[in-house]
Structures are given as structure tokens and as C-alpha cells.
Amino acid sequence: MLIKYGVNSGIISFGSAKDCILASSAAVLRRQQFLIRSLGGYTDQTTQRRMQQVNSMSGTALEADSETILRAITPILDPNRHKGQAGKIAVIGGCREYTGAPYFAAISALKIGADLSHVFCTKDAAPVIKGYSPELIVHPILEESYSISGLGDEERRCISSKILAEVDKWMERFDCLVVGPGLGRDPYLLECVSEIMKHARQSNVPIVIDGDGLFLVTNSLDLVSGYPLAVLTPNVNEYKRLVQKVLSCEVNDRDAPELLQSLAKRIGGVTILQKGKSDLISDGDTVKSVSIYGSPRRCGGQGDILSGSVAVFLSWARAKEKSTISNPTVSGCIAASALLRKAASLAFENKKRSTLTSDIIECLGRSLEDISPAS
Numbered sequence: 001m002l003i004k005y006g007v008n009s010g011i012i013s014f015g016s017a018k019d020c021i022l023a024s025s026a027a028v029l030r031r032q033q034f035l036i037r038s039l040g041g042y043t044d045q046t047t048q049r050r051m052q053q054v055n056s057m058s059g060t061a062l063e064a065d066s067e068t069i070l071r072a073i074t075p076i077l078d079p080n081r082h083k084g085q086a087g088k089i090a091v092i093g094g095c096r097e098y099t100g101a102p103y104f105a106a107i108s109a110l111k112i113g114a115d116l117s118h119v120f121c122t123k124d125a126a127p128v129i130k131g132y133s134p135e136l137i138v139h140p141i142l143e144e145s146y147s148i149s150g151l152g153d154e155e156r157r158c159i160s161s162k163i164l165a166e167v168d169k170w171m172e173r174f175d176c177l178v179v180g181p182g183l184g185r186d187p188y189l190l191e192c193v194s195e196i197m198k199h200a201r202q203s204n205v206p207i208v209i210d211g212d213g214l215f216l217v218t219n220s221l222d223l224v225s226g227y228p229l230a231v232l233t234p235n236v237n238e239y240k241r242l243v244q245k246v247l248s249c250e251v252n253d254r255d256a257p258e259l260l261q262s263l264a265k266r267i268g269g270v271t272i273l274q275k276g277k278s279d280l281i282s283d284g285d286t287v288k289s290v291s292i293y294g295s296p297r298r299c300g301g302q303g304d305i306l307s308g309s310v311a312v313f314l315s316w317a318r319a320k321e322k323s324t325i326s327n328p329t330v331s332g333c334i335a336a337s338a339l340l341r342k343a344a345s346l347a348f349e350n351k352k353r354s355t356l357t358s359d360i361i362e363c364l365g366r367s368l369e370d371i372s373p374a375s
């Protein structure tokens with residue numbers, strides 16, 4: 001029924017976006033492709049044939065060949081390599097309320113194969129996160145407003161510069177920052193994190209922005225605008241807020257790939273991984289989707305796994321020769337999305353309704369091994 005609809009339509013305008021998109025019949029087919037995916041993927045051979053036709057006509061939201069990309073990115077385990085060469089990741093997040101999110105992101109990076117994983121969090125959150133794992137290097141340096149209440153402006157500024165100096169000591173060594181999992185929204189803390197992001201950008205360190213980091217960036221787009229090493233990983237809510245702010249329109253599922261592409265372009269070519277039933281990835285030039293079947297469980301924390309995973313894969317992709325990987329940020333997103341979905345599916349096979357984020361993390365290694373064996 002879906003595939004018969006509107007195949008030969010002419011020009012259509014989508015929503016009220018400033019970047020109003022004029023679409024040809026190929027865009028209508030893309031819409032159908034999206035709808036088919038929304039219904040859970042291919043249903044029968046006719047649909048599958050039609051999908052291939054749709055893909056070849058549209059050319060924008062093609063399903064990525066994610067396993068091939070993942071294999072191309074993942075480095076071999078070479079005994080001559082030293083500690084650190086497989087990736088040094090830092091998560092900026094973790095406050096009084098949230099300690100799970102930064103832990104999930106940081107430990108996922110290690111479980112996939114990064115050598116070192118740091119967490120920069122508030123003083124309250126640090127002992128808790130350290131308690132979850134001795135593998136993580138935890139820096140208790142961030143401050144929230146309540147912990148500096150009663151201090152004057154000068155003292156506050158002094159504390160900010162100390163925080164920044166502490167992160168700067170490490171900055172050049174990091175292959176990627178993940179900003180936002182469990183960061184919270186305290187204004188003083190977010191101001192410090194803005195400065196950290198500016199320094200990361202000056203040092204050309206890639207930044208994956210998730211959770212409360214997206215709250216910060218949506219209100220201060222300059223932090224990422226025009227920075228090709230920025231990756232935004234919004235969930236449904238975070239994406240809505242971004243679209244409203246940047247394109248002044250509402251999200252419209254029918255035109256998802258076009259809208260995403262406009263958004264990425266408008267923010268100056270950052271890469272956006274829009275999470276959902278299918279993950280859509282765009283750097284403003286192309287749109288790819290990852291629709292591998294994952295899990296029907298929607299427990300909190302799966303996005304945190306994804307942000308840590310993107311950080312590792314994009315670091316690995318950047319380390320490859322330029323000619324072999326087209327855009328490392330896009331490839332990193334595709335690989336991370338595919339791996340998370342595989343791991344979620346495996347965890348669900350075992351745990352069914354009781355599947356939790358930590359169960360999925362435990363399946364990351366086996367899922368990666370299935371696609372790209374260590375030996």
C-alpha cells in the first residue's frame with residue numbers, strides 16, 4: 001500500500017522551514033523508504049526490490065554498508081603499538097544527579113577497544129563513578145553553582161580558570177571528547193564547559209555532543225558552528241529543540257533525511273546522528289541510515305553507550321589514511337550505531353524484558369568480534 005503512494009508526484013514544499021526544501025519525485029520515494037523502515041524494514045521480496053529502486057533513485061538516505069565500514073575502521077591488534085594508540089577518550093559529564101551516563105559512555109569506549117578513558121565530572125560525582133570502575137581515570141574538577149555559592153565574581157572566575165587549566169593539561173593527548181552525558185544544566189558548570197569546548201576546538205580535538213551538551217549547544221550554536229569535527233547525537237527531544245532553534249520549524253517524520261541534511265548544513269557542516277527507530281546520519285552533504293534491528297527495550301543509557309562508541313570509531317577512522325575513509329565523523333557514527341544495535345539485539349536475546357544498559361555494554365565486545373574478529 002505504501003509503495004504505491006505518490007510515486008509520480010511533482011514538486012512539494014516541506015513544512016515552514018526557512019531552508020524550505022523543494023523535492024522531486026525522488027524525495028517522495030525517500031519518504032516511502034523512510035516509512036518502510038519505520039514499519040520495521042523489508043517485508044517481502046517485492047518491497048525489497050522496490051526499496052532498491054527507491055535507493056538508487058534518491059541517493060541521499062541510503063542504508064549504509066555499516067559492517068564494511070566498521071571493519072575498515074577497526075584497527076588490527078598490533079603488538080608493536082603502544083598504550084594510547086588505540087584511542088584516548090575523555091567524557092565531560094557527571095554531576096550530583098547523574099553518575100550513570102558518563103560511566104556508560106566512558107566504559108563503552110574501553111569495551112570497544114580504546115586504551116584510556118577519562119571522565120571529567122563534579123567533585124560529588126567522582127567517587128561514585130570511581131566506585132563503578134577502577135578502569136576509568138576520573139577527574140573531580142567541575143563545580144556547580146551550589147558548591148561555590150557565597151563566592152564573589154573574582155573568586156568564581158579564578159575557579160573557572162583553574163578548571164580550564166586542569167583540562168588543558170590533558171587536552172592535546174585526547175583523540176576525542178564526549179561532552180554532555182549526565183552533565184546537568186547548571187549555568188556555572190555549563191559556562192566552564194563552553195570554555196573547554198572552545199579550547200578543544202582550537203586544538204582540533206573532535207567533540208561528540210550528547211545529552212545536556214546538546215542543551216548547551218542548542219543555546220550557543222557558535223560553539224560548534226562550522227566545526228567539521230563536531231558530532232551531535234540528539235534523541236527525539238534534543239533533535240526537536242535543535243530543529244526549532246536552527247531551522248525555525250517543527251520536525252516532520254516524512255521528510256526526515258532532507259530536514260536532517262538542511263540542519264547539518266545550516267550548522268556549518270557538523271555531523272548529526274539523529275537517533276530513532278532508524279538512525280540517520282548527515283554531514284550536510286550526504287544522509288545515511290542505519291536500520292539494523294536492535295532491541296525493543298528503551299531503557300535509559302543506550303544513547304550514552306552510543307556517544308562513547310562514536311568517539312572511539314571516529315578516532316579510529318581519523319587514524320586511517322584519508323583515501324580509505326571518506327568522512328571520519330560520518331563513518332564513526334555509522335560504525336557506532338551498527339555496533340550498538342547489534343549489541344542491543346544480542347543482549348535482548350538473552351535478557352528479554354530485563355535487558356539493561358549494562359547488559360548491552362557486556363555485549364559490545366562479542367558483537368564487534370562477530371563483525372571484525374581480533375585474530
Ligand SMILES: NC(=O)C1=CN([C@@H]2O[C@H](COP(=O)(O)OP(=O)(O)OC[C@H]3O[C@@H](n4cnc5c(N)ncnc54)[C@H](OP(=O)(O)O)[C@@H]3O)[C@@H](O)[C@H]2O)[C@@H](O)CC1
Binds near residue numbers: 098182238300
Ligand atoms: N543513568 C543515568 O545517569 C542516565 C542519565 N541520563 C542523562 O540525563 C540527562 C537528561 O537526558 P534525558 O535523555 O533524560 O533528557 P530528554 O531527552 O530531554 O528526555 C527527558 C524526557 O523526555 C521524554 N522523552 C524521551 N524520549 C522521548 C521520545 N522518543 N518521545 C517522546 N518523549 C520522549 C521522556 O519523558 P516522559 O515520557 O517521562 O514524559 C523523558 O523522560 C542527560 O544528562 C543524560 O545524559 C540519560 O542518559 C539516561 C541515563
Ligand SMILES: Nc1ncnc2c1ncn2[C@@H]1O[C@H](COP(=O)(O)OP(=O)(O)OP(=O)(O)O)[C@@H](O)[C@H]1O
Binds near residue numbers: 295
Ligand atoms: N524506537 C526505537 N527503535 C529501535 N532503536 C531505537 C529506537 N529509539 C532509539 N533507538 C536506538 O537506541 C539508541 C539510543 O537512542 P535513544 O533515543 O534511546 O537515546 P537517548 O534518549 O539519548 O538515550 P539515553 O537514555 O542514554 O539518554 C540509538 O542508537 C537508537 O538507534
Ligand SMILES: [Mg+2]
Binds near residue numbers: 210211235303304
Ligand atoms: Mg541521551
